[in-house]
Amino acid sequence: MDVVSDTMGGDALLRAFETLRNSGIMVKVxxxxxxxxxxxxxxxxxxxxxxxxxxxxxxVRLVEACGVMLHIEAVFPPDEERDALTxxxxxxxxxxxxLKLAG
Numbered sequence: 001m002d003v004v005s006d007t008m009g010g011d012a013l014l015r016a017f018e019t020l021r022n023s024g025i026m027v028k029v030x031x032x033x034x035x036x037x038x039x040x041x042x043x044x045x046x047x048x049x050x051x052x053x054x055x056x057x058x059x060v061r062l063v064e065a066c067g068v069m070l071h072i073e074a075v076f077p078p079d080e081e082r083d084a085l086t087x088x089x090x091x092x093x094x095x096x097x098x099l100k101l102a103g
Contacts, residue, residue, distance in 0.1 A: 071095030
């Protein structure tokens with residue numbers, strides 16, 4: 001991978017490093033362990049976007065314009081939120097776990 005965005009930290013972060021090519025970029029939203037970027041030969045950028053409809057729309061626009069591909073592990077209907085949470089807590093997901101709330 002050229003770019004990985006980590007929103008979880010912990011073991012997920014350490015596994016994410018292994019997917020980055022040398023000189024790739026790790027975009028962090030959560031705390032970052034010192035020394036890991038140098039160890040894996042990657043760059044690190046911190047990102048924080050306050051939640052708002054405007055910011056979410058801008059993120060969607062940027063993702064679509066840049067052709068960024070998001071990997072979706074599973075999409076659950078609202079009545080299966082416990083299954084989604086179980087999958088998330090298991091730490092075995094290889095992409096985003098989503099709840100489909102409308103449409």
